[in-house]
Amino acid sequence: MTVDQQRLGEVRARVAHWPFASVLVANRGEIAVRVLRTVQALGLKGIVVYHAADRGSPAVRMADAAVEITGATPVAAYLDAKQIIAAAKSSGAGAIHPGYGFLSENKAFCEAVEATGIRFIGPTPEQIDLMGDKVRARNFVEKAGFPVAPSAIEDDDPASFVERARKVGAPLLIKPSAGGGGKGMRIVRDLKLLESEIERARSEGQRYFGDGRLYVERYVESPRHIEVQVLGDGRGKVVHVFERECSVQRRFQKIVEETPSPALDDTQRREICETAAGIARSCSYRNAGTVEFIFGQNGEFYFLEMNTRLQVEHPVTEQITGLDLVLEQLCVAAGEKLPYQQTDIRAQGHSIEFRIYAEDPARGYTPTTGPVLVWQPAQGEGVRMDAGIVQGGEVTANFDPMLAKLIVTGSDRNDAIARADRALRDTVLLGCKTNTAFLRRLIAHPAFVAGDVHTGFLDANPQIAADPPLTQATLDKLLAVSSLMTRPMRDVADSVPDMHAAMDGWRN
Amino acid sequence: MHHAFKLEENEINVELSRARDGYRVHIGERVLPADLRTGADGRAWLTIDGTHHEIVVAARGDDVFVHVDGAAYQLRYQHPLDRLAASLHGAAEDSVRAPMPGSIVAVHIKTGESVTKGQVLLVMESMKMETTVTAPRDGVIQAVQYDKGQTFDRDALLLSFEPEVKA
């Protein structure tokens, strides 16, 4: 399904009346490009901030204006709210789109932005605050009558936390209250280790989030991660835009996301999607958001958390619905009402997103770095590549190792998988090792083909991550190419006089 | 066999020669005719042992990058003089290298400090996890290459020891 051009045209006709004519993207990489694409398609001016490390990046090249920001580290620059707001002011931005990560779910930033009169393209500060704290979010959802997993919250009574955690029972999961993205999470299967694991999680939480508070909850064995995209206009209207299945994860981070989920039948789909919409509606949610659930092997599901931003994996939803989620975010931020009824949202086909990471799956998914000497993204029907890299650039350890997202859409899941294999095969990145070969092995695995995966799938099947032995034929090709491209070797061969070369290894 | 490439952890010997009708690659006991034509943007055509393959190639320094059979590979040329010298001088324990890219969280030692085997030298962060780097042997720290907060690539030299004095 292609993006709804009619909707784009209608909105474009109105943007002259919007309260902002330019949007500053407070992010980098592929998401900055993604946001700028819609901003510019609407005829708005797209501005981006960038750290020197991103000077030649596609977002900077694409933006109508770019403002350099500085920091002790490149990441620190993108986390520096003051500098970014100053950049927005100096560039005359009327709105700020935070992307994902960085300041996207930072209440103080949201408040500071709105205090200057610039629109924050996202939820209200209160909604960020509510959903940003796992404990508060959980309590809110539970009170609203939606399912949550058994848990123990440290803040309730710090003195009895360990004891209450023990009561939740093994297996359990320790999470930093302020956390997200899998950082600092620890599974405890042996309660003897509970106290030491709590201490470790606390120190990581302290370091990552400046907040050592924790909570524990029942760990659902072999769970699926299913999330639901929602859209709210902040005036009470909320629709869901179907689910995404994000169960293929490594180190609690998503690698492959798809929609529709192969785990759900129509009844379950309706139930989980309406639950999500209900949760968002309970807080009169504004912006695109995602309600995440843990989905057990028996079909039970619990609220996990709500992300009050655009998700990395939003494109699969766009691909099967034709919606432009960034467009909808902009409309809501501009004060428009959601024009959709739930029944207007329809899906068709199957879409899968692959996160192309600079990492080496065979070495425990350790990040890799290197120059982007050649970058030839796959092309073809049903193939979308949202990339934040450019040929001639450099992959460094400065940022998250996600380089690009390959989104492949087909008429059904098998069709999408077949297209994905071709697209992954044809995606060329030379200079820095990526996980594309691993992704091909993953989608060839019978369990993936059957849609039978869970969040621990890759840990349980480490052979998928291991480099398969090279065939002699491939090795021969590699050695031949390398030899022919290496000057000292070629020089030796070329310096042999023609006659002697023609005699080859003759001996008398 | 003088020339070699490192592919992952393996060092593979290979030789290149030229015959009447083109190049020959010597792999073990086998000798294969090979030809490489490079075009724009890294696209290249490899002919090996009579079969043709469309591939993508790039090179930087001693590294050769090849996209072939649907996957990308990196091979690092090992110059015979370096390779043969290293195989015997081998003072690997005089240097501590980064097992993965990351950044320095804490440095616990100073240049000139004596350390004992197993002592924590520095703490690095990579993949959202902290890893401690410990001393591979007793010795004196000769140089520390990074300060807190700095980032480094895989195999970067993190710190070096004074060479061991042989009794």
Add this chain to the structure above:
Amino acid sequence: MKRIESRLNTSSAEFQANAAHNRGLAEAFKAKQHKARFDRPERDIERLENQNKMYVRERIQQLLDPGTPFLELSSLAANEAYDGEVPGAGCVTGIGIVSGREVVINAGDASVKGGAWYPLTVKKTIRALDIAIENRLPVVHLCDSAGGFLPLQADLFADKYYAGRIFRNQCILSKMGVQQVAVVLGHCTAGGAYVPGLSDYNVIVRGTGAIFLAGPPLVKAATGEENTVDELGGCDMHTSVSGVADYPASSEEEAIAIARDIVGQFKRPEKTRTEWQPPEDPYYDPSELYGVLPQDIKQQFDMHEVIARIVDGSRFHEYQPSYGKTLICGYAHIWGYKVGILANNGVLFNDSALKGAHFIELCNQNRTPIVFLQNITGFMVGREYERRGITKDGAKMIMAVSCSEVPKFTVMCHGSFGAGNYGMSGRAFDSRFLFSWPQSQISVMGAEQAANTLADVKIRQLQRQGKKLSQAEIDAIRDPVLGEFKRKQSAYWSTSEIWDDGILDPVDTRNALGISISAALNTPIADPRYGIFRM
């Protein structure tokens, strides 16, 4: 150039029989060669292994550029000497390609008597260095020798062409600006120390390599001083203290890699320009040479058939095709290089000798290297020929050959008897390279002839004393002479004595000549100048 029209019937019984016979001879040669190269007493192989040393042929293989040819010289030197205990004369010499440069390799073979120098070792080494001098080829010495073989010191030490000549040749090479690198892979003691010492560059292996005028036992005996090998002449001492050696290496592989890198720094010589065109394989299969050569040394065959199986495209421009037909003269190309060819097609008469002398002058005038293909029973004898001045005409040919300035190459294809050997540029006439085919023979006259002559002298002597000999007694005198003669006229004796640069399987001749001609063109060709041609 016109292609030679072969008249050979390759399906004839004669061809088939010849082919089987000569193939057998080639195989026997290869078998002898293999034995000389690889057949070693167990203990010698073990000793090398214990010392962590590579076998000399592995060293050479590592030294050479991959996929390039190596023309080994005199592989069966000394094989008929010293009871066959010093195969290849205990060293390996040859021409190969290192870092793209043509070089002479001179390598000691420590698996033979610890690499000790026998008289023929010295001769073979000197010959290799003479080749380097004549053809301006850089030299790589792979040194691993126990020193001179003391029991035979009188036969290798003092004379003009004994061991001192090796060092003299090294100095001459250096004076000529031809570079040398020595790799010290074992002990270089006494005279041997000068091989690295006189090289422009040298590399020494830590642990196994050492250089000293006298080893620890001799020093102790002489002065009472006690030393370890390393203290006295080891790698680190010489590369950091004495400056006798240049590059330290931790292993033989590294030492050889360094040597390759050093050769890679040598300037490339300007080749002498002679006529050249892109090479073409012979039209006729060189392996048919086996069927061309007769089984009997006395039997004639058409040398055109040999030429057709050696030269480019089997093409040949024949000079004076109808005059002096027992000596074929003409131009051809070998591996693209234009050559003049002189090939015997019978005994040398007055006209053929004059034709030969004239053709050699032509080649010198137009700077064309000459290839001699010998199958010669000698110059014609008898009253008529003496009256026509066969000696005078033969002298003209020998004068032309001797004073020739273009490089000469000789192949002993079959017989080489009498003064014909000289007229066709035998060993004494400074051919740059001289090779023999396995069945070829060299002697002052045929074996039967010689044995009969010798027996006759003896019989006449006895007759003068009044003795009459029975046939059995005559045979008893004649047979040992015949046997000894046959042994010493065989190619295996020649090659053992280093009267040639090695026996070749006939099919290898084209490549051997190609490498030889290419090497020879490193030296400029002077303008021709002759002595007095007796008119």
